Amino acid sequence: MTPAATTLRTPAAAPVSPTQSRSEPPWVRRLLIGVALAFLSLFLFLPLVSVFTQAFAKGLGFYLHTISDPMAVSAIKLTFLAAGIAVPLNCVFGVCAAWVIAKFDFPGKNILLTLIDLPFSVSPVISGLIYVLVFGAQGWLGLYLNADHPALPWLAGWLNQHNFKIIFAVPGIVLATIFVTFPFVARELIPLMQAQGRTEEEAARVLGAGGWQTFWRVTLPNIKWGLLYGVILCNARAMGEFGAVSVVSGKIRGQTNTIPLHIEALYDDYNFTGAFAVASLLALLAVVTLALKTWVELKNASLQSVTDNS
């Protein structure tokens, strides 16, 4: 017996009420709340406030001038384009992957689950690097285009003729964005659809609904909040990705700079206020993302309590 265990018997005289037994003395509570809030203020609140303060350091005029600069506008457009392609594609993939994993049993399911998570554990710089190795001038595509006798000569000829480029061009940026946001939607939907099981879909099938009908009318309404949640997170990452895009973009101002790359360019030019002005757009996106996310969570929780009560 340890010393602590032997002392367990002594204070039995005073019975402890259930609420008392689960709570600490007030000074401990206040101390812990204080420590938590101090830590969060230092690491979260202060940085967030500082982005907006720095952004307006030279006044509203400078702010508007910076974010309406042609280079900034082109960066904003490119970011929207990349996210606009990456998010819907990963959405379709997420629904497909969740459907096959949640509704069917097949060997190798756990391996598939792990592989879907893979992009999360790869450094952003490496995520960009792999596309350079595939599509770069020294990569697979480059070897193919420069080969003396390429397979499908018409394709190589057409690509060479049109000076088709993926790396240091927009397609590379889109691909890198797809890679880094790959698991987001799938990851939200898989546990959700696994928990929901397949009884509702089976009932719909028995009642004569077709495959697509079952999906649109039964599955989709059930997963819409989870899907929205995944899309919100996927979009935030797609618009904010820096490392991977930075490797494949070539950083040509006005052409292959996304918003995060434009921020870096301004910062490297010692235009700090300008960098923060553009950064405030992404910080605003982050705040909106968090607000939407909290809203979806609350909505989901209230829906759950309604179904639990009925």
Add this chain to the structure above:
Amino acid sequence: MPGFKLTLGFTLFYLGLIVLIPLSAVFWKSSSLSWHEFWHTVTLPVAVASYRLTFGASFLAALVNAFFGFIVAWVLVRYEFLGKKLVDALVDLPFALPTAVAGITLATLYAKAGWIGQWLEPLGVKVANTQIGVFVALTFIGLPFIVRTVQPVLQELDPELEEAAASLGANRWQIFWRVILPMVLPALLTGFTLAFARALGEYGSVIFIAGNIPLKTQITPVVIMGELDMFNYAKATAIAVVMLIVSFLLLLGVNVLQWWTNRHNTTHLA
């Protein structure tokens, strides 16, 4: 249930096209080096110094996050205070805030004249352009991992266990140490590993505050980036392979940990 072939086919096709084939290019490229060249590249002093910094700072940041993240999760689950909902939502900020924005913000806050830097400067503590800067940035991005893995476990803890311990005469500290902590430990470990793994690969939030001085404040992703800028693709890939292997091992570790926890819990119930 319909659609098995279609959905499995598309899932595998898309996974192969976007993730598996491009990732395999890393191993193809590094095989263009001989074993000797590979070993020489990955053990260059610049690379070794970067591993040391990346691992050390990531480990320390995950440790600090484990401590404070646990307190944050505890406070959010157990106590009531003004603005709790707001604080709870704000915890995810490092997930939502793009790394480049976090990077320039932290660099400015901790600069000599910055909001935080000006208080540290008289104490002789320099953060910007030092290894402490790397640690600060990695602490920022790892923060939500611990809170979000520990929080649900704390929420689901059965109050009866604590009441039973209390009625047997255990004091609050004993209950925490011997009843609560052992049950939360797997989640804490998972969160720690996730934060650590994320920190190892981090790039955007670190480069602005670190100053990227070779042998001193260069993290491994910056070394890879430097080789890429000089078009040394084979060298960059060799160092990337080292990082990938470590990341995969950590991913495996997390999966084994979760599998072990699940099994442990179910046998407990049975």
